Amino acid sequence: MLVVLSAAGADAHHNFRAEFDINAPFTITGTVTKVEWTNPHTWFYVDVRDDKGVTSNWAMEMASPNALMRAGWKRTSMNAGDVVSVDGYRSWDRKNTGNARSVILTKTGQKLFAASSAGK
Template sequence: MLAVIASGLLPLAASAHHSFAIFDRTKTTAVKGLVGRFDWTNPHVTIYVDAEGTPAQRYKVETGSINALARSGWKSDSIKVGDKAEVSFHPLKNGDPGGLLIEIKIGSVVLTGGG
């Protein structure tokens, strides 16, 4: 009975997770700005960067999972709201502001950890 219930929940878990196919891995975009929000949550840690410029633009940059980032040296307090950041990422194919993290530089600290 438990196996039947568990197998019924698998499609729900799969639908909550998206493929990295939404990102254009043939292109790289870079922005500088302030961290507006940092979500240390699964399935992907997400960084929101308020880019410099007029008009200001918020970019949603996704990374790998908490476990993958922790293995790379990240901690839940590695990034703080208000940090000045330089971010490079593979942009979204649909043109929305955001993408898949390549690296983020905060001061002299460089963190990597895309999917």
């Protein structure tokens, strides 16, 4: 029984719809503050300024480093200080967290896919 419960927990962790809302797509543009190339998911953080001038930091999840590299990413593709535009889906709790679908590097115009699953 413990093995079954463990497997169920692992499935929930890797289930896109358990964490992110497919009906809440968004696009943000801001300055990267940090990139974490870690397993099982790569995370990056973006300072986004709203129309009132208030800045908030967004945490963006992507696929594993291995999957990103297979999709064309390099560890040097995106760094703190870079301005990016991100398409993604919001977390269910509506905090400033999302699952990135693609990232446009504004300095080059290059569009990189985040190699993550929207569960469609």
